[in-house]
Amino acid sequence: MKPSTSLIYDGTFHGLLTCVYTAFEEKLLVYNILPPGIPQTDMFAENIEVFTDEVKAKRVWLGFQKYATQRGQNSIYYAYLSELPKIELDILRYFQHTFNCKTSVDGDFANVHVLKIAQTAKKVGREKHRMEAFVRFQLTKDNIYFSNIEPDFNVLPIIEKHFTSRYSDQQWIIYDLKRKFGLYYDLEKARVIHINFSKNLSSSEEKELLFDTTEIKFQQLWKKYFEATTIKSRINTRLHHQHVPKRYWKYLSEKNPLHN
Amino acid sequence: MMFERIKEKLEILADAAKYDVSCSSSGSKRTNKNKGLGNSDGMGICHSYTQDGRCVSLLKILLTNHCIFDCAYCVTRRSNDIKRAAFKVQEVVDLTINFYRRNYIEGLFLSSGIFKDADFTMERLIRVAKKLRLEENFNGYIHLKSIPGASDELMREAGLYADRLSVNIEIPTISGLKKLAPEKNHSDFIKPMNKVKNEIIQYNSEKKLIKSTPKYAPAGQSTQMIVGASGESDREIMLSANYYYKNYNMKRVYYSGYVPISNDPRLPSLGSQVPMLRENRLYQTDWLMRFYGFEVNELLNQQFPNLDVEVDPKLSWALRNQHQFPVDVNIAEKEMLLRIPGVGLKSAHKILQARRFRKLNYDHLKAIGVALNRARYFIICDSRGWETRDLGPAKIKSLILRNSVGKFRKEYSSQLSLF
Numbered sequence: 001m002k003p004s005t006s007l008i009y010d011g012t013f014h015g016l017l018t019c020v021y022t023a024f025e026e027k028l029l030v031y032n033i034l035p036p037g038i039p040q041t042d043m044f045a046e047n048i049e050v051f052t053d054e055v056k057a058k059r060v061w062l063g064f065q066k067y068a069t070q071r072g073q074n075s076i077y078y079a080y081l082s083e084l085p086k087i088e089l090d091i092l093r094y095f096q097h098t099f100n101c102k103t104s105v106d107g108d109f110a111n112v113h114v115l116k117i118a119q120t121a122k123k124v125g126r127e128k129h130r131m132e133a134f135v136r137f138q139l140t141k142d143n144i145y146f147s148n149i150e151p152d153f154n155v156l157p158i159i160e161k162h163f164t165s166r167y168s169d170q171q172w173i174i175y176d177l178k179r180k181f182g183l184y185y186d187l188e189k190a191r192v193i194h195i196n197f198s199k200n201l202s203s204s205e206e207k208e209l210l211f212d213t214t215e216i217k218f219q220q221l222w223k224k225y226f227e228a229t230t231i232k233s234r235i236n237t238r239l240h241h242q243h244v245p246k247r248y249w250k251y252l253s254e255k256n257p258l259h260n
Numbered sequence: 261m262m263f264e265r266i267k268e269k270l271e272i273l274a275d276a277a278k279y280d281v282s283c284s285s286s287g288s289k290r291t292n293k294n295k296g297l298g299n300s301d302g303m304g305i306c307h308s309y310t311q312d313g314r315c316v317s318l319l320k321i322l323l324t325n326h327c328i329f330d331c332a333y334c335v336t337r338r339s340n341d342i343k344r345a346a347f348k349v350q351e352v353v354d355l356t357i358n359f360y361r362r363n364y365i366e367g368l369f370l371s372s373g374i375f376k377d378a379d380f381t382m383e384r385l386i387r388v389a390k391k392l393r394l395e396e397n398f399n400g401y402i403h404l405k406s407i408p409g410a411s412d413e414l415m416r417e418a419g420l421y422a423d424r425l426s427v428n429i430e431i432p433t434i435s436g437l438k439k440l441a442p443e444k445n446h447s448d449f450i451k452p453m454n455k456v457k458n459e460i461i462q463y464n465s466e467k468k469l470i471k472s473t474p475k476y477a478p479a480g481q482s483t484q485m486i487v488g489a490s491g492e493s494d495r496e497i498m499l500s501a502n503y504y505y506k507n508y509n510m511k512r513v514y515y516s517g518y519v520p521i522s523n524d525p526r527l528p529s530l531g532s533q534v535p536m537l538r539e540n541r542l543y544q545t546d547w548l549m550r551f552y553g554f555e556v557n558e559l560l561n562q563q564f565p566n567l568d569v570e571v572d573p574k575l576s577w578a579l580r581n582q583h584q585f586p587v588d589v590n591i592a593e594k595e596m597l598l599r600i601p602g603v604g605l606k607s608a609h610k611i612l613q614a615r616r617f618r619k620l621n622y623d624h625l626k627a628i629g630v631a632l633n634r635a636r637y638f639i640i641c642d643s644r645g646w647e648t649r650d651l652g653p654a655k656i657k658s659l660i661l662r663n664s665v666g667k668f669r670k671e672y673s674s675q676l677s678l679f
Contacts, residue, residue: 105617107610107613107614107616107617108613108614108617108618109610109613109614109624109627109628110614110617110618110620110624110627110628111617112627115627115628132305133305133306133307133308134307134308135363136362136363136364137361137362137363138362139361139362145362147363162301165291165292165299165301166292166298166299167297167361167363168292168295168296168297168299169295169296169297169397170297170361187295214261214263217261217263218358218359218362220263220267221263221266221267221270221355221359222359222362222364224267224270224271224274225270225274225319225321226308226310226316228270228271228272228274228275228278229274229275229277229278229310229316229320230278230310230311230312231278231279231310231312231314231519232312233519233520233534234312234313234517234519234534234536235311235312236311236312236313237311239309239312239313240309240310240311240312240313242313243306243309243313243315244308244309252308254308
């Protein structure tokens with residue numbers, strides 16, 4: 001029997017698919033799949049670095065598509081975007097289970113890996129939906145609607161479509177501060193950008209330089225609206241926090257204590 | 261824009277509109293065409309939540325809070341001494357567009373006090389919607405109020421620009437309406453509702469033949485009833501709701517616990533509590549009717565005119581109908597799975613899929629998301645330790661209450677001590 005192996009990949013989706021290919025091709029007993037920068041914990045496992053290969057990745061995906069439903073395919077991609085530790089292994093097991101059964105397994109919720117993938121995909125889907133809700137654009141002097149986000153999961157690739165079809169007549173930028181990349185829509189299509197925030201964006205002088213003069217007024221109007229629409233005799237702080245978790249507050253202008 | 265003046269108006273007119281609980285922005289598909297603004301894909305988005313936990317999805321305001329009527333339950337009633345204000349059509353349009361572009365909202369919810377007469381008011385509401393659609397190329401969501409008594413021609417036009425139209429019936433019984441809003445006529449509420457219903461049917465059938473038929477109120481109609489203002493039973497409320505679902509193809513009926521706003525002797529006095537638990541139970545019943553295949557008289561009838569406050573309506577039904585249980589989750593039909601307390605729509609769906617692969621046991625069910633603390637008394641599965649004791653309804657109820665927590669529990673804890 002072969003000793004158990006750890007695969008190390010470059011963190012891309014195609015890289016992960018190449019890992020799946022490698023595991024099958026070399027009949028490896030995979031114990032872990034790790035993105036770069038995560039220290040290996042098991043001293044006895046053999047480490048193999050997998051180099052992303054588009055052709056191999058494509059073969060795996062096409063083979064998977066033969067059996068998997070659209071929902072199953074989405075779940076795998078969403079689960080990958082979660083970036084949760086060890087999720088790669090669940091993804092590998094999902095592929096193995098599918099290829100063993102030679103049918104779609106996305107309803108096999110009594111299998112721990114399938115359930116885990118379904119639940120993780122659900123979490124990522126929720127975060128996607130939250131970002132579609134909680135992005136707050138601010139109009140800059142260059143007539144670009146700008147927004148910062150720090151989502152729990154890497155949802156930028158899956159919210160692109162929503163924003164391009166909704167705001168197709170305005171330029172906008174959504175920037176993921178955590179993962180240090182953003183999307184810029186230039187009225188034609190959205191593309192990936194990287195910005196060096198050299199200055200302190202939150203200082204009021206910077207804001208004055210950067211944003212349109214009416215911007216702060218609209219934020220104040222929105223906050224006023226938000227306050228007026230609350231029914232005081234029904235206040236339920238727990239429910240409020242449940243729906244709008246505190247970690248998102250700093251980007252929500254209606255929760256900003258400075259706008260009055 | 262005159263920001264200071266607008267801010268003042270916004271405060272008054274949003275405050276007056278907040279008692280309308282409907283804030284859904286779903287159920288309407290409007291795709292962005294010719295690089296316009298906005299796109300609705302049928303899924304609603306709550307952009308924020310107020311401190312009372314309600315969703316903020318639309319800019320919900322009144323066009324004006326001047327009103328010729330004097331309905332006892334309403335804050336904007338003629339005799340109430342409050343600040344009055346009115347938006348200009350263009351102001352509402354500008355606010356909506358600027359909020360929408362910043363991703364604050366899904367669209368506009370526009371209601372109004374009735375000034376001059378019904379048609380005059382309705383015409384103004386339509387003008388806002390028309391301007392948004394035609395001049396601003398706006399594809400976001402628009403919810404307009406149908407003003408009771410508005411003419412058929414206006415209602416026809418309103419549906420061409422709005423996604424949803426709603427008339428709030430407010431008081432579930434005709435006798436209650438007579439008491440609290442003597443100037444209003446029940447038939448005035450029904451008239452626009454009926455017109456919109458017929459237009460929707462007609463447009464939908466034309467759409468089948470001619471694809472270019474314009475959309476008419478694609479998200480349908482909704483209405484709202486105040487709970488706990490005029491002393492009606494849960495049965496009366498739900499029968500009334502059922503009537504509107506069946507006869508007017510309502511997409512939603514909303515239940516709004518009465519928030520005391522005046523010293524009128526006909527109504528609960530100012531300090532009294534908002535009946536939130538009751539509101540919650542009514543919504544649960546509403547869901548059981550719409551999604552779980554329950555008939556209203558199974559849940560509420562002559563014998564049981566009010567819902568049980570301690571347990572949810574499905575559990576309450578199951579306790580009264582123990583002869584239908586236990587259900588074997590590995591073979592039962594979907595209809596019956598949905599009737600098991602502790603099994604929701606999602607879990608039922610997951611059970612149906614997962615059991616094709618293997619027989620399910622308690623652990624599987626738990627991982628899937630079934631609330632076993634309630635379900636265990638009503639099911640058989642692929643585990644040995646199912647409930648074999650012959651427990652009566654009262655015993656099961658007390659076991660469930662003892663082994664669970666409820667957010668409203670403290671409100672009726674005095675009753676609990678009886679057990």
